[in-house]
Amino acid sequence: MRSATITEAKNGLSALIDQVRAGQTVLILDRGIPVARLEPIEADVEQTGRIARLQRAGIIKGGGGPPPLDLIGRRGPRLAEGASLLEAVLEERRNAR
Numbered sequence: 001m002r003s004a005t006i007t008e009a010k011n012g013l014s015a016l017i018d019q020v021r022a023g024q025t026v027l028i029l030d031r032g033i034p035v036a037r038l039e040p041i042e043a044d045v046e047q048t049g050r051i052a053r054l055q056r057a058g059i060i061k062g063g064g065g066p067p068p069l070d071l072i073g074r075r076g077p078r079l080a081e082g083a084s085l086l087e088a089v090l091e092e093r094r095n096a097r
Contacts, residue, residue, distance in 0.1 A: 001024070001025045001026070001027055002016075002019060002024055002025070002026045002027070003026070003027040003028075003029055003034075004016060004026055004027070004028055004029065005028075005029050005030070006028060006029070006030050006035075009026075009028050016038060017038075020038050020039065020040050021040065023040055024040075025037060025038065025039040025040075026038040026039075
């Protein structure tokens with residue numbers, strides 16, 4: 001277990017967090033007395049990161065199963081004769097689709 005003073009923790013928090021991510025526990029000392037401990041959390045891989053935060057906030061909803069493989073393999077719609085793909089994309093953005 002690594003130990004660090006409050007000053008060391010304040011000045012090098014990013015480095016300490018990197019060590020914690022690697023699995024190490026860091027003991028924070030105030031004038032030689034332990035006051036806090038940084039340790040890795042056991043988190044479910046699916047419940048970490050931005051997507052998990054959005055799901056917990058109710059902004060997005062997680063999928064209910066595997067992706068629809070038949071949809072992935074299907075060809076997309078074709079552009080009308082003389083149409084521009086760039087114009088179609090810009091039109092979608094303008095219409096917020």
